[in-house]
Amino acid sequence: MKNILGREIPEYIEGYGEVRTFEGAFKNGGIKIKKEVKVNSVTPNDKKVLSSIEEVLDRVAIKDGMTISFHHHLRNGDYVLNLVVQAIASRGIKNLTVAVSSIFPNHSPLIEHIKNGVVTKIVTNYMSGPVAQEISRGILKTPVIMHTHGGRSRAIESGDLHIDVAFIAAPTADTYGNVNGLYGKSACGALGYAISDAQCADRVVAITDNLVPYPTCPIEISQIYVDYVLKVDSIGDSAGIVSGTTQITNDPVGLKIAKMASDVMVATGLVKDEMSFQTGAGGISLAVAAELRKYMKQHSIVGSFASGGITGYIVDMFKEGLFRSLFDVQCFDLQAVQSYVSSHKHQRMSASMYGNPDNKGAVVNNLDIVILGATEIDTNFNVNVTTGSDGAIMGGSGGHSDTAAGAKLTIIVTQLMKARLPIIKDKVTTITTPGECIDVIVTERGIAVNPKRLDIIEKLKKTNLPIMTIEQLKIIAEKMTGKPKEIKLTDQIVAVIEYRDGSVIDVVRKPL
Amino acid sequence: MKNILGREIPEYIEGYGEVRTFEGAFKNGGIKIKKEVKVNSVTPNDKKVLSSIEEVLDRVAIKDGMTISFHHHLRNGDYVLNLVVQAIASRGIKNLTVAVSSIFPNHSPLIEHIKNGVVTKIVTNYMSGPVAQEISRGILKTPVIMHTHGGRSRAIESGDLHIDVAFIAAPTADTYGNVNGLYGKSACGALGYAISDAQCADRVVAITDNLVPYPTCPIEISQIYVDYVLKVDSIGDSAGIVSGTTQITNDPVGLKIAKMASDVMVATGLVKDEMSFQTGAGGISLAVAAELRKYMKQHSIVGSFASGGITGYIVDMFKEGLFRSLFDVQCFDLQAVQSYVSSHKHQRMSASMYGNPDNKGAVVNNLDIVILGATEIDTNFNVNVTTGSDGAIMGGSGGHSDTAAGAKLTIIVTQLMKARLPIIKDKVTTITTPGECIDVIVTERGIAVNPKRLDIIEKLKKTNLPIMTIEQLKIIAEKMTGKPKEIKLTDQIVAVIEYRDGSVIDVVRKPL
Structure with missing residues (x-):
C-alpha cells in the first residue's frame, strides 16, 4: 500500500497493528475525545514520600507488559530512566513498553534491557546515539513508534498511548508531589514534555534529588497528579542537562x-x-x-x-x-x-x-x-x-x-x-x-x-x-x-513514523 | 430514610434522582475516574474571537435543556451570568440548568427566568440574596443542588455534573482564549473556581472586557481549553468585585x-x-x-x-x-x-x-x-x-x-x-x-x-x-x-445538600 506521499506502508505491521495511513497534514480535525483518567484518590492521612525505588515499584504494582514513561528534560544527563528500568529488570520483569519523549546517548543501558526482553516496545519522539543505532539494526522485538512532540501528547491524552506508570524526573519536588524544574542541582527549567504523562498516567511518581518542604513554588506539575515521591542522590549529570551557552555558527x-x-x-x-x-x-x-x-x-x-x-x-x-x-x-x-x-x-x-x-x-x-x-x-x-x-x-x-x-x-x-x-x-x-x-x-x-x-x-x-x-x-x-x-534496505520495519495526528506517514526499514 | 446523622432523606427525590446517602466524611476513597472530555479541535486557520453574544450562542448551538456554567470570582459585581441567561432567554429557550459556583444578590434577574421556565435547575455552592430567598419559597421546579467548592470540581471532573457550555468571566483574555484575572478594569485575581469548568465542559467561552493581543501573561486558563472569545463593554461592576479592605472586628x-x-x-x-x-x-x-x-x-x-x-x-x-x-x-x-x-x-x-x-x-x-x-x-x-x-x-x-x-x-x-x-x-x-x-x-x-x-x-x-x-x-x-x-417546614424539598464526595448529607425543606 502506498500513502499519498508515495511511501510503501503495509496495512498491518506486526507489533504495531493496523495502520491508519497519512492523508494530509490537516485531514483529521473535528471533535476529539480526551480519554478518561484513573485516579487513586488520596486522603488527609496518606503520605506520598516513599523510601526506596523498591517501595515505589511495590506501590505501583509494577508488572510484566506495563507501559512506563519518562520525559527528556535532563537530556544527555538523565539518570532516571536507567535507574528505574534497571530496578524493574532486577525483578525479572519483561515486556515493558518504554515511552520516553526522547532518547539520548546516555540511555545506552537500554540496549541490554532490549536484548534481554525486559523492554520490547519503545515509543519516542527523537533518538540519537547507541540506542538509535542498535534499534536500526533490528534488536527490538517490535518497531519503535516515533511521534512528534505534539503528537505524543495527543496520543497520551486520547488514550492511543496508555501509560501505566509515569516517572517524572523532578529537579525539585515537595513532600506532597508538587514539582518544578527551576531549582536544585539538576535544574533544567520548564517541564513541558512531562505534563500529559502526569495528567493521564494511571500512576505518577516524582523522582527528585531536591526534596523540599511543602509547598514548592512555583508549581509546574501539581500534587493532584502525583501519587508518590522518591528522593535519590542524583537524578542527573548537570554537565549533560544544560549546555553552557548555545553558539551561533561562525562558518x-x-x-x-x-x-x-x-x-x-x-x-x-x-x-x-x-x-x-x-x-x-x-x-x-x-x-x-x-x-x-x-x-x-x-x-x-x-x-x-x-x-x-x-x-x-x-x-x-x-x-x-x-x-x-x-x-x-x-x-x-x-x-x-x-x-x-x-x-x-x-x-x-x-x-x-x-x-x-x-x-x-x-x-x-x-x-x-x-x-x-x-x-x-x-x-x-x-x-x-x-x-x-x-x-x-x-x-x-x-x-x-x-x-x-x-x-x-x-x-x-x-x-x-x-x-x-x-x-x-x-x-x-x-x-x-x-x-x-x-x-x-x-x-x-x-x-x-x-x-x-x-x-x-x-x-x-x-x-x-x-x-x-x-x-x-x-x-x-x-x-x-x-x-x-x-x-x-531489508524488509524489516524498525520504526513506524506517526504524523502528529497519529496516522502513519512513513516507516523505517532496517538497512542491509 | 435516615442517614447516619439522623436526617430524614427520601431514597429518591423528584428532580434530583436516586439519593446516595452520606455515610461519613471519608467513606468514599479509592480509585476514581475522571470522565472523558469532548474537544472541538482547532486548526491554524480558525479564529476564536466572535462578534456578539448571538454569534456565540449560534456557534455553541445552545438549546433547550442544556447545562451552562459560570464562576463567581466577580461576586456581587458579576454581569456575565445575567447577560448570558438573558440572551438565551430571548431565544425562547427553556429548561436550562445553571451551574454557578455561587449566587449573589446581583443575580436577582434569575428569579424571572426561573418563573418563566427558562431556568429549571440550579447547581451552586453558595447562595445569598433574593434568588436564595425565592428558591427557599419553592419557585424552582427542581431542588437546587448545593455542593462544596471541592465537591463541585469533583462533580464536574467525574461527569456527575456535565456542562454543555461554560462561560468564563475573564478580566483579561487574549485573542486565542488565554485568560487571566489579574489585569483589566474588572481584575479579580485568581480564577480557581473556573478551572474544572474550562477543562471539562463541552464548549468554553471566555467573555472579557479586556481583550488583549496574543499572548497574555500569565495564563491562568489556557487557550487549549477555550473555544471562543467574546469582547463586551463590561463584565462587572468593580465596586462589587473586590471589597476595599477587609476589616478586623472591633467588637x-x-x-x-x-x-x-x-x-x-x-x-x-x-x-x-x-x-x-x-x-x-x-x-x-x-x-x-x-x-x-x-x-x-x-x-x-x-x-x-x-x-x-x-x-x-x-x-x-x-x-x-x-x-x-x-x-x-x-x-x-x-x-x-x-x-x-x-x-x-x-x-x-x-x-x-x-x-x-x-x-x-x-x-x-x-x-x-x-x-x-x-x-x-x-x-x-x-x-x-x-x-x-x-x-x-x-x-x-x-x-x-x-x-x-x-x-x-x-x-x-x-x-x-x-x-x-x-x-x-x-x-x-x-x-x-x-x-x-x-x-x-x-x-x-x-x-x-x-x-x-x-x-x-x-x-x-x-x-x-x-x-x-x-x-x-x-x-x-x-x-x-x-x-x-x-x-x-413543609414536605417540599427546595435544596439537596451534597457532601464533598457527592453523597447527600441533608435536604432543605421549604419553610411553612
Whole structure:
C-alpha cells in the first residue's frame, strides 16, 4: 500500500497493528475525545514520600507488559530512566513498553534491557546515539513508534498511548508531589514534555534529588497528579542537562544561509510588529535569529512571542524587548532557566499546548515563522530529520512537524551538501514532515519555494535572492556530489513514523 | 430514610434522582475516574474571537435543556451570568440548568427566568440574596443542588455534573482564549473556581472586557481549553468585585473569641514552624489571624502556607515572612490581587486542587488549622452554614466542609447567640458540615471540644481556658435566649445538600 506521499506502508505491521495511513497534514480535525483518567484518590492521612525505588515499584504494582514513561528534560544527563528500568529488570520483569519523549546517548543501558526482553516496545519522539543505532539494526522485538512532540501528547491524552506508570524526573519536588524544574542541582527549567504523562498516567511518581518542604513554588506539575515521591542522590549529570551557552555558527557558509533566510523572512512581509518566531538551537538557526535581531532593532519591531525550546540567545532578544513574551516547553541552557525563574512573561507551555493538533489550538498555530533543519529533502519538499545517510535512525521529528504545520512560513535552512552527500534528492530515506508544510528551502547556492506558495514566489521575485526550483537546486547539488547511491534496505520495519495526528506517514526499514 | 446523622432523606427525590446517602466524611476513597472530555479541535486557520453574544450562542448551538456554567470570582459585581441567561432567554429557550459556583444578590434577574421556565435547575455552592430567598419559597421546579467548592470540581471532573457550555468571566483574555484575572478594569485575581469548568465542559467561552493581543501573561486558563472569545463593554461592576479592605472586628466580644481561639491553637501545639493556616474574611476570623500574627512574630514562627480566598490581611502576614507561601483560589480584595501579580510564592490553585476529595490530594489535606464560622451547631458538632433562623437558604458550604475535612484542627468561632437566638441546638435546620470534622467550638462564654478529640481535651485541660461540654454551652445559651421555637417546614424539598464526595448529607425543606 502506498500513502499519498508515495511511501510503501503495509496495512498491518506486526507489533504495531493496523495502520491508519497519512492523508494530509490537516485531514483529521473535528471533535476529539480526551480519554478518561484513573485516579487513586488520596486522603488527609496518606503520605506520598516513599523510601526506596523498591517501595515505589511495590506501590505501583509494577508488572510484566506495563507501559512506563519518562520525559527528556535532563537530556544527555538523565539518570532516571536507567535507574528505574534497571530496578524493574532486577525483578525479572519483561515486556515493558518504554515511552520516553526522547532518547539520548546516555540511555545506552537500554540496549541490554532490549536484548534481554525486559523492554520490547519503545515509543519516542527523537533518538540519537547507541540506542538509535542498535534499534536500526533490528534488536527490538517490535518497531519503535516515533511521534512528534505534539503528537505524543495527543496520543497520551486520547488514550492511543496508555501509560501505566509515569516517572517524572523532578529537579525539585515537595513532600506532597508538587514539582518544578527551576531549582536544585539538576535544574533544567520548564517541564513541558512531562505534563500529559502526569495528567493521564494511571500512576505518577516524582523522582527528585531536591526534596523540599511543602509547598514548592512555583508549581509546574501539581500534587493532584502525583501519587508518590522518591528522593535519590542524583537524578542527573548537570554537565549533560544544560549546555553552557548555545553558539551561533561562525562558518561563512552558514552565515550566508542565515542572511538569505532573514532576507526571505523580511520579503514575505511577516517581519513586523506582533510577529512570532521560533528557531532551533543549532548554529545556523541561531545565526538566523541574529540576523532577525539586527533587523528588528533597526526597524524598532516588537514581536508577540518566541517559542520552542528556549535558548539564551532568544532570552537576550526577549530581554531587549524584541519579543513581549516567550513560550517555553524546554530550556536549552542556564540563561533560559534563569529567565524563566525571573519573569512571568517567560512562560511555560506543555507539549500539548505547544503542538497537540487535537486540542483547542496549540501555540504552533499562532507561529508566523519557524526556522527548521533537514537531513534530506525531496523534490516534493518532504523532509527527513529521522534517519541519516546510512539509513539508521539519528533523530526524529520532535517539534519539526508540529511547528511546520502551524507556522505561516516554514523555512528550512541547510547546506546543500553534508558529508559530501546532496541534501536534495528524488526520494528521502524517511519522511518526517510532509512537503505541504514546508514553504521555503534556503541553501548557500539557492532558494527553492514550494510551488503552492505562489504568494511567496511573487514576493521573492521582487528581490535579488537566488530563487530557483527545487529540481534546479537538486541538479546543482548532484553536480557537486554526484548522484548518491541508494541505501539498500531489508524488509524489516524498525520504526513506524506517526504524523502528529497519529496516522502513519512513513516507516523505517532496517538497512542491509 | 435516615442517614447516619439522623436526617430524614427520601431514597429518591423528584428532580434530583436516586439519593446516595452520606455515610461519613471519608467513606468514599479509592480509585476514581475522571470522565472523558469532548474537544472541538482547532486548526491554524480558525479564529476564536466572535462578534456578539448571538454569534456565540449560534456557534455553541445552545438549546433547550442544556447545562451552562459560570464562576463567581466577580461576586456581587458579576454581569456575565445575567447577560448570558438573558440572551438565551430571548431565544425562547427553556429548561436550562445553571451551574454557578455561587449566587449573589446581583443575580436577582434569575428569579424571572426561573418563573418563566427558562431556568429549571440550579447547581451552586453558595447562595445569598433574593434568588436564595425565592428558591427557599419553592419557585424552582427542581431542588437546587448545593455542593462544596471541592465537591463541585469533583462533580464536574467525574461527569456527575456535565456542562454543555461554560462561560468564563475573564478580566483579561487574549485573542486565542488565554485568560487571566489579574489585569483589566474588572481584575479579580485568581480564577480557581473556573478551572474544572474550562477543562471539562463541552464548549468554553471566555467573555472579557479586556481583550488583549496574543499572548497574555500569565495564563491562568489556557487557550487549549477555550473555544471562543467574546469582547463586551463590561463584565462587572468593580465596586462589587473586590471589597476595599477587609476589616478586623472591633467588637469586644468578637475580639475575646479570637483571643480564646488563638489560645486553643497554641495549646494544641500546632502553632510552630511549617504550620499551615486558613481563615475566612469575616471580622472574627480576621481577628484570629491578628492574634496568630502577634504570636508568630513573638515566637519567630514561619509557617509553610496560608490558603483559601486570600485577603489583604493574610497578604500582610505573608509579606512579613510569617508564611513562606500562599495558595489562592480567589482574591478577596485588591491587596490580594496585587500580591498575586507580584510574587510567584503567592500562587493560584484550582478549586479541585483546593478541595476535591477525589484527586491525588487536595491542599486542604495539608492544612493544620482552619478557622470557620457557623449559623447553627448541634450537640453532635454538626454545623449549619446553609440556612438561616427562618429556614431559608442564606449561604452554603463553599470551602467549609472541604477545609473541615482536611485540617488537623478545625475551630468554629462564633458568638453564642445571634439575633437573640442560640447558636447551639439539639438539631440544626440543615447540616452543611458533619460533626466528625469539627474539633473545637469557641464562643465568648466557653469552649467545647469534640469528645472524640481526646488529645485536644487533654492539652486544653492544662490551660485556664473555659472548657465545657457542648451540652453545657447549649444550656448557657438557652438560659440567655430561651429555647428557640422550632421552624415549621413543609414536605417540599427546595435544596439537596451534597457532601464533598457527592453523597447527600441533608435536604432543605421549604419553610411553612
